[in-house]
Amino acid sequence: MVSDNVADLIATFRQLPTAKASFATKYVNRHLLDLDPAGRTRIRFSVMPDRDAQALDIRTSRVAERIAAVDDFVEAGYEVHLNLSPVVLRDGWAEDWTTLLRQLDDTLSPAAKRQAAAEVILLTHNRDLHEVNLGWHPRGEELLWRPDLQQPKRSGNGQDNVRYRDDVKRAGSSGCGR
Incomplete structure (x- = not known):
């Protein structure tokens, strides 16, 4: 537009x-x-x-x-x-x-x-975006930034991201806590 x-x-x-x-x-x-x-x-x-x-x-x-x-x-x-x-x-x-x-x-x-x-x-996320989001929308980060459930992932473009751990994905909803 x-x-x-x-x-x-x-x-x-x-x-x-x-x-x-x-x-x-x-x-x-x-x-x-x-x-x-x-x-x-x-x-x-x-x-x-x-x-x-x-x-x-x-x-x-x-x-x-x-x-x-x-x-x-x-x-x-x-x-x-x-x-x-x-x-x-x-x-x-x-x-x-x-x-x-x-x-x-x-x-x-x-x-x-x-x-x-x-x-x-x-969900895939990264620390840089997390830091930006904390400044303007911290409530959303409560859902997105879950280090207790996430593991590092190197994306195809070389960026360091986080994604859900394999065991968390396998378990589905159990243990997600939110």
């Missing part, structure tokens, strides 16, 4: 028969519905259970609004996928994700379901 870059990219990829634009978002920009992506742009709406979104997804479109927008974007010619992320392991996480998946099933049209794909992403 700040510039015409997204509209320009959608127009460019509309003309490229062997390439597709793809971007993830937590914001529903309905101005994109006025463009003609001609099936050459994929939007990946990030969704998570409402309980997590209330603590983590501030200054974004509400998850229900993102889900409600999927059918409109499919009808407008976009390929729409879902990023189910981040999966935050805490007490009640599995039940909350079950509720979200049922909401998706109850809300999305058959056309949206036929073309949809999803990626499930367990």
